[in-house]
Amino acid sequence: MASTRNRNKYNNRRAQRRGAYFEDGNAARRLDEVPSQPKKKLSRTARKNRVKSTNMGxxxxxxxxxxxxxxxxxxxxxxxxxxxxxxxxxxxxxxxxxxxxxxxxxxxxxxxxxxxxxxxxxxxxxxxxxxxxYATEEQIKYYTPGNNNYVRQYQDVPEN
Known part of the structure; x- marks a missing residue:
């Protein structure tokens, strides 16, 4: 129980810092916002640099x-x-x-x-x-080719 109680306190404090709602009993109330911290004064050159960086030429x-x-x-x-x-x-x-x-x-x-x-x-x-x-046996000439698988005839085949 103590751990959940501590966690709730932590969550409530975080909500207070953001100015959000938190539960107090059965009604949610808006907290008064914390006044903002005074801003630090920037030097003149820093302001000029910021203005230059935001402007597009x-x-x-x-x-x-x-x-x-x-x-x-x-x-x-x-x-x-x-x-x-x-x-x-x-x-x-x-x-x-x-x-x-x-x-x-x-x-x-x-x-x-x-x-x-x-x-x-x-x-x-x-x-x-x-x-x-039909061709007769006398008309048929047999020829054995060399190393190739086919024969090309460039001239007439001799009779003998």
């Missing part, structure tokens, strides 16, 4: 307005760039959609063409109408 105002204008310009430029980027992204997405549609159309057309091609008819036409024949 013409140069400082120009500097601040220039900085504000630059910051505003940078923000406007940033917003413009983000708008351009968003527009370009949407254009790319639209082009990708068109590309996918064209690929689908090409695949469908290729499938349609390949289903309509009859290899037996092509073979029959080549042999009967155009006079083509």
């Amino acid at each position: 013409r140069g400082y105002m120009v500097f601040l307005s220039l900085i504000c204008a630059l910051a505003t310009g940078a923000c406007v430029h940033y917003i413009k760039l983000t708008a351009e980027l968003t527009a370009k992204r949407s254009a790319v997405a639209e082009k990708e959609l068109q590309l996918n549609e064209l690929k689908a159309e090409n695949d469908a057309y290729y499938s349609d063409v390949m289903t309509n091609v009859d290899l037996n008819e092509i073979k029959d036409r080549a042999i009967n109408e155009l006079g083509m024949q």
Whole structure:
């Protein structure tokens, strides 16, 4: 109990110093404010320095307005760039959609063409109408390449 009583006294004293309300019994009363302490007199140079520090000169105002204008310009430029980027992204997405549609159309057309091609008819036409024949063993030439996996023919292959 004693500790809470002491704490309450301390809190009441702090409230008295600030001129606030405190509880005295069951009614809160406003305390008479303590008269303020007389201010110390400042020297003349100290007062001048304080006045100078609180005033803003013409140069400082120009500097601040220039900085504000630059910051505003940078923000406007940033917003413009983000708008351009968003527009370009949407254009790319639209082009990708068109590309996918064209690929689908090409695949469908290729499938349609390949289903309509009859290899037996092509073979029959080549042999009967155009006079083509299968290659015989005498016409086939075998060649073993060097170290490469493929062969490029720049001239006719010799007979022997």
